[in-house]
Amino acid sequence: MEFTQEHEGIRRNVKKFIEAEINPHVDAWEEVGIFPAHELFKKMGDQGYLGINKPTKYGGMGLDYSYQMVFLETLGHIRCGGVPMAIGVQTDMATPALSRFGSEELCKEFLVPSIKGDYVACLGVSEVGAGSDVASIKTTAKKDGGDYVINGGKMWTTSGTQADWMCLLANTSEGPAHKNKSLICLPMKTKGVQIARKLDKLGMRSSDTAQIFFEDVRVPQRFLIGKEGEGFTYQMLQFQEERLYAAAAGLVAKERMIDDTIEYTGQ
Ligand SMILES: Cc1cc2nc3c(=O)[nH]c(=O)nc-3n(C[C@H](O)[C@H](O)[C@H](O)COP(=O)(O)OP(=O)(O)OC[C@H]3O[C@@H](n4cnc5c(N)ncnc54)[C@H](O)[C@@H]3O)c2cc1C
Structure with missing residues (x-):
């Protein structure tokens, strides 16, 4: 597929966000074994990053999954595995079934604040x-x-x-x-x-x-x-996004590891 200017805009802006708001803190967060999820997710929610492919009526951007793939791929620029995984849980593991099958009342109660970054x-x-x-x-x-x-x-x-x-x-x-x-x-x-x-x-x-x-x-x-009784099926569907997260978020991270290795072994 061909990426549009909008895809490239998301890639550029998310990378900039990661370099400003995440990477400077990664070593400290890895050291203490936790990162401030509420603080970071609020900043991401303010940018719309936690609901790229979620319905607009719940505060999402309503874009198709190709835009979410670009977002997930760009998470590979985060210089650790833990923070992107938690972001992936928020966007692609814990919320897809709710967004797909939840009642409007339930989505307002749990999905809307998760997209805003108020709820982890x-x-x-x-x-x-x-x-x-x-x-x-x-x-x-x-x-x-x-x-x-x-x-x-x-x-x-x-x-x-x-x-x-x-x-x-x-x-x-x-x-x-x-x-x-x-x-x-x-x-x-x-x-x-x-x-x-x-x-x-x-x-x-x-x-x-x-x-x-x-x-x-x-x-x-x-x-x-x-x-009731459909939970196994809903979860199997929800695992599809989880697998796509795992595939997409690993790509840039692997390229980065190869680049770092080349640079290190060249010293
Ligand atoms: C860092 C981290 C974060 C996680 N976050 C979450 C989370 O947020 N929510 C959540 O619900 N879970 C989470 N998990 C759990 C994760 O989904 C499970 O670890 C995973 O499903 C594998 O289960 P298990 O660890 O019990 O391994 P097992 O199922 O016991 O598997 C052990 C090994 O046996 C192999 N195996 C299993 N069954 C078969 C089979 N039938 N045939 C051949 N080989 C087989 C597996 O491939 C694997 O290599 C997390 C795990 C980790 C490590």
Whole structure:
């Protein structure tokens, strides 16, 4: 495909933003094992970068995914892996299903502030014992009155210690593993949500990764994304953006590594 002036404008402006607002702080953020997600995401939200392909009615730019690909590719100029990954979680891992299937009311409550950069979002799929095999998750969300009562836990949750809400995958019935799951918006300040620990990782250090437990966490049933029982399918669709993020954000980073290696070995 041919890139338009608008694509190149996004590439140029995002690179400038990274050089001014992110790269000068990367070493310090890697050192302390966290970056100020609310502060950075607010600046990105002000520029419209957190909603390039999201609907205009929710504050996005309403552009097609090729513009988002250019944005993700440009994230490769960030001189670490953790910050771009957390940005990718915000734009391409925790919010696509909500944007695609969430009710207008739910999108106003969780998607609009995530696009603005007022909310940090996280994705709760992986568990201890359920990584690649998503169908085997054990966390449950059982109906009680007008609520879901959530019990279980999540592992490897990116931005888990800072997030305002989680796009949570949980079992909402006893049925077959691909038909018994639902995606639910879970505000992280809800009683019973316990950030058990921030994981000390070898790489991606500037991104905070958490283990989280849920004990009788109550959320209203209206926080369900789309239809009950469709969560596995919604999540598989949501993984498409996650994979595209991983492919696109790695390209420039790899070129940069080759350039750095050539420069270093030439000294
Ligand atoms: C830095 C970081 C951030 C993360 N952020 C999030 C997040 O925000 N939210 C979230 O939900 N999860 C997150 N994850 C979890 C991530 O999605 C999982 O690590 C991933 O799904 C793999 O699961 P696992 O680690 O349990 O490995 P496993 O599933 O146990 O896999 C281990 C190895 O076995 C291989 N394997 C597995 N099954 C098969 C099979 N059937 N056949 C052949 N080989 C197989 C895999 O390819 C892999 O090499 C994060 C992980 C990391 C490391």
